[in-house]
Structure formats: structure tokens, C-alpha cells
Amino acid sequence: MDQAERPPLPEAVEPETASNNPQETEREPALGRFSRRAFLAQLGATGVVATAGTLQAAAQSPEKAEEASDEPGAIPVTLLVNGREYPLKLEPRVTLLDALRERLHLFGTKKGCDHGQCGACTVHVNGRRVNSCLSFAVMHQGDKITTIEGLAQHGELSVMQQAFLVNDGFQCGYCTPGQIMSATALVTEPVGPEDDDVRAAMSGNICRCGAYDNIVTAVQEARKGSKAAS
Numbered sequence: 001m002d003q004a005e006r007p008p009l010p011e012a013v014e015p016e017t018a019s020n021n022p023q024e025t026e027r028e029p030a031l032g033r034f035s036r037r038a039f040l041a042q043l044g045a046t047g048v049v050a051t052a053g054t055l056q057a058a059a060q061s062p063e064k065a066e067e068a069s070d071e072p073g074a075i076p077v078t079l080l081v082n083g084r085e086y087p088l089k090l091e092p093r094v095t096l097l098d099a100l101r102e103r104l105h106l107f108g109t110k111k112g113c114d115h116g117q118c119g120a121c122t123v124h125v126n127g128r129r130v131n132s133c134l135s136f137a138v139m140h141q142g143d144k145i146t147t148i149e150g151l152a153q154h155g156e157l158s159v160m161q162q163a164f165l166v167n168d169g170f171q172c173g174y175c176t177p178g179q180i181m182s183a184t185a186l187v188t189e190p191v192g193p194e195d196d197d198v199r200a201a202m203s204g205n206i207c208r209c210g211a212y213d214n215i216v217t218a219v220q221e222a223r224k225g226s227k228a229a230s
């Protein structure tokens with residue numbers, strides 16, 4: 001895992017000599033009040049939000065993105081990502097995924113298989129979901145690209161992000177940005193109402209942790225919320 005995309009460490013907890021909770025003391029004495037469940041929830045939430053502190057701070061400024069791109073054979077292209085223009089010079093073989101991660105430092109978009117099989121790299125291009133590992137960045141001049149960092153608005157998680165958080169739609173969180181981007185696009189697609197319809201529509205997004213049941217619950221809840229709001 002890249003240094004910059006590591007989730008923040010949990011807040012330091014003073015070592016406890018005694019806990020008020022006998023179960024906790026018995027099972028997890030070394031962890032004190034910071035239980036395993038709380039720790040995992042924090043890791044997962046980092047995957048869901050993917051916009052917090054370090055990731056946002058790491059996002060490249062348009063000027064720096066241009067400075068960093070001077071490889072031989074590079075051609076100029078301006079990418080419009082999350083409402084911001086990034087003038088770049090890129091070799092034609094650079095994938096959209098690598099441009100987002102290596103040039104713009106938007107590490108929320110994950111590299112899993114790099115072969116179009118896992119969906120970890122899913123982003124939106126003009127509102128439609130795309131595996132960014134299978135698309136060349138130079139093909140996207142003028143396209144409107146949205147990554148997981150662009151879903152939250154004014155510090156508010158999107159309906160789908162909140163649904164994943166509330167329904168524990170993740171474990172390690174690695175696939176989560178791709179799952180959320182796919183699920184967000186799915187809401188506007190002609191997908192049937194049943195859980196199996198959602199499973200089929202999300203079948204391009206693999207979760208190694210097997211959090212599928214909760215993912216489907218989250219997607220269905222968000223779909224209902226979106227309908228109610230419209």
C-alpha cells in the first residue's frame with residue numbers, strides 16, 4: 001500500500017489498568033477501550049470516505065501536475081477531474097487509472113487487477129461507470145471525470161457513501177471506492193428492483209472480503225432513498 005494512502009492511525013488511547021466492561025477486559029486486555037470492532041470500523045470508514053485529510057492533502061495541484069509530466073513522447077491533454085482542470089503531458093499509453101493516481105495523486109481510485117476484472121478502479125466518465133485501468137487518459141480530453149474524492153459535496157457524504165457506512169458494506173475497504181462508484185452509477189441505470197438484479201449489475205466489482213450481502217443492502221437502501229428524494 002502506498003504510504004500516502006494509509007488510513008490514519010486510531011487516536012492514541014491511554015493504557016488502562018482496569019476496564020468497566022468485564023467482557024472487554026477478558027477478551028482484549030491489550031486493546032483497552034479501543035475494541036477490535038471500533039478499529040475495523042475506522043479502517044472501513046476511511047475506505048468509504050476516501051476524502052479525508054491525507055488523501056485530499058495529497059491531491060496534486062494543476063500546476064504541479066503539469067510540471068511533473070515531461071516524459072519523451074508525451075502529448076498535452078487536459079483532464080477535468082472532480083470539477084477541476086489538470087493540464088498534463090502524458091504518454092499515449094498511460095491509463096486513466098495511472099494518471100489519476102500517479103499524476104494527480106488521487107489515491108482513492110484503487111488498482112487491483114489492472115486488467116479490467118475486479119472493478120477496484122471504477123470511476124465515472126460523463127456520468128457512466130468506467131474501469132479506469134482499461135482506458136487511456138489521453139482519450140478523455142474534455143470528458144467529465146468523477147472519482148470517489150468527488151462524490152462528497154461540501155463535506156457531506158453522498159447518499160450511497162452513507163448507505164455503505166451505515167450498513168457495513170465493507171471489511172478491509174480496498175474495493176469500496178470502486179463499489180461505491182459502480183453503485184452510484186447503477187442508480188441511474190435500468191436495473192431491476194430485486195437483490196439479484198443488483199448483484200448482476202454489480203458483478204464487475206469483486207470484494208475479496210465477501211461483503212456482498214451488506215453491499216447489496218446498502219445499494220438497495222440508497223436506491224430507495226434516491227427515489228424518495230426525487
Ligand code: FES
Nearest residue numbers: 112113114119133
Ligand atoms: Fe481495473 Fe481491476 S484494477 S478492473
Ligand code: FES
Nearest residue numbers: 171173207208209
Ligand atoms: Fe475488502 Fe471488499 S471490503 S475487498
